[in-house]
Amino acid sequence: MKVIKEKHPLAMRWTHWVNFPILTIMIWSGMLIYWANDEYKITLFGHTYFNFFPEWFYKALHIPHRLAEGMAFHFLFMWFFTLNGILYVLYTLISGEWRELVPQKKSFKEAWLVLLHDLHIRKTAPPQNKYNAAQRIAYTAIIVMGLGSLITGLAIYKPVQFYYLTWLCGGYHFARILHFALTIGYVLFFVVHIVQVILAGWNNFRSVISGFEIVHEEPKPVIETTTPNDEKPVQ
Amino acid sequence: MKSLNQLLKPPRQMMKNPFNKKNRAPKKPLTVDQKISRRNFISFGSFVVLGSAAFGGWKWLYNSPEEAKTVTAGARAPLRRALNQTELAVRRIFSNNNLVKTYPKDRAAKNVRHNSDIGSEGKVDIAAWVLQVKKQSGEVLKISLDELKALPKTDIIYDFKCVEGWDQISHWGGVKFSDFINHYKLDDQTRLQYVGMETPDQKYYVGIDMPSAMHPQTLLAYEVNEKPLPAKHGAPLRLIIPVKYGIKNLKRIGSITFSDNRPRDYWAELGYDYYSGL
Structure with missing residues (x-):
């Protein structure tokens, strides 16, 4: 028998979907800014493996010579990015949802088992509540990264007025590197996230829009006398 | 004759919040499938409407005209x-x-x-x-x-x-x-x-x-x-x-x-x- 199982609260769905386009705009406008001084590369033992970014990439995304535009967009949408992030964190703390999200002591060991399971190396995954151990780590890390982007961003936005943040981030030059690295982190997160969402399937995806999942349960052995819609969904 | 208060008061049925299970009329119980399709309709409908509005807002901003040249110029x-x-x-x-x-x-x-x-x-x-x-x-x-x-x-x-x-x-x-x-x-x-x-x-x-x-x-x-x-x-x-x-x-x-x-x-x-x- 089909049963509606409540999963994601409205506040979580709302902030998730507001964040998605805002973060996209922040990354895009960030690239318009980064282009003006695109000095980061991956170099090991004197050999450069990758330049951020190759010329074809800039051309394909129409990035060159748009620094002023990039700054204007970036310094408008930073407000929305921050506000949305604060709302999400406040909601998570006040509602108690953080208990489902913050990694537990066992999460780090379990996350490894989840990974092995996801890679079809191990047959069973550890028992979980709303989120498995790997999700707990990922969804908490992404919030910490968001805070990191805010702090490193302020450190390079107003390095004199927020000199203590700039100091905290290891100086202006290093803060800019961190700000960039965090953005690369979002892109990697996004790739894994999308793959996982596709693998998890429709029921899971729908729950981030409509809030519920459908589970199939055995009919109860007792004779039902009340109308079924008075029942609380089985948690 | 009905008092003004009665006239202004909407009928009880209209006040129902589809998200609130307590307000569901007990007379006509919805089946689980009906509940699912109703909630899907509302949530996906809102998602598409709000998403389109956001996209429209972005298009408006992106295509907004350049400022009139004063002491500043060249920005939207x-x-x-x-x-x-x-x-x-x-x-x-x-x-x-x-x-x-x-x-x-x-x-x-x-x-x-x-x-x-x-x-x-x-x-x-x-x-x-x-x-x-x-x-x-x-x-x-x-x-x-x-x-x-x-x-x-x-x-x-x-x-x-x-x-x-x-x-x-x-x-x-x-x-x-x-x-x-x-x-x-x-x-x-x-x-x-x-x-x-x-x-x-x-x-x-x-x-x-x-x-x-x-x-x-x-x-x-x-x-x-x-x-x-x-x-x-x-x-x-x-x-x-x-x-x-x-x-x-x-x-x-x-x-x-x-x-x-x-x-x-x-x-x-x-x-x-x-x-x-x-």
Whole structure:
């Protein structure tokens, strides 16, 4: 028998979907800014493996010579990015949802088992509540990264007025590197996230829009006398 | 006859919140499938409607017209408004107690980076050069380099920051702008809101808000690495203002003006933030 199982609260769905386009705009406008001084590369033992970014990439995304535009967009949408992030964190703390999200002591060991399971190396995954151990780590890390982007961003936005943040981030030059690295982190997160969402399937995806999942349960052995819609969904 | 109150009161059924299971009418129970399709309809409908609205909003912003050219130009009109509003917010955290970090002398770059020569191309006749200070009254002070060098000298070794994103520790020496103001008794001029500076050929020009100009680390610099400024770094006198991006650090100052209106600014006319503060 089909049963509606409540999963994601409205506040979580709302902030998730507001964040998605805002973060996209922040990354895009960030690239318009980064282009003006695109000095980061991956170099090991004197050999450069990758330049951020190759010329074809800039051309394909129409990035060159748009620094002023990039700054204007970036310094408008930073407000929305921050506000949305604060709302999400406040909601998570006040509602108690953080208990489902913050990694537990066992999460780090379990996350490894989840990974092995996801890679079809191990047959069973550890028992979980709303989120498995790997999700707990990922969804908490992404919030910490968001805070990191805010702090490193302020450190390079107003390095004199927020000199203590700039100091905290290891100086202006290093803060800019961190700000960039965090953005690369979002892109990697996004790739894994999308793959996982596709693998998890429709029921899971729908729950981030409509809030519920459908589970199939055995009919109860007792004779039902009340109308079924008075029942609380089985948690 | 029904009372007005009764008429205004909507029937009970209309007040039902489809998300609230308690309000479901017990008469016609919905099946689980009906509940699912109803909730899917509402949530996916809202998702599509709100998503389309957001996309429409983005298209509006992206295609919004360029601002009318005033002292600023080149940005989308709504984005310029946002930059100006943001300036008001960040001005609140500006303080003369917030100082740019300074470094020991040996950290200063020997090869000081040079980005642009707009307004300071070619050689300048230093002997013929004078700094023109135009007061609001119309009075003009003409000040020579030697007169400026006779004032107390201040050195600063700090991390110069370009709007492009690079930074470099460099060593500058000159007269503190606030010392210069005091010495020439220009205090009344600092009650105005802005300082404007232009190159002798008037091809490069900046506007600086008074609090930033009067910041204790703002210099009228005539030395780099303890030697007179070379032409490419703005000989004979340039602005070094650590609370601003490099674009505001005008090279080869020809004139200084004071105004309550924003003076014209080279990069603000090309879509950059007028304030450009750090």
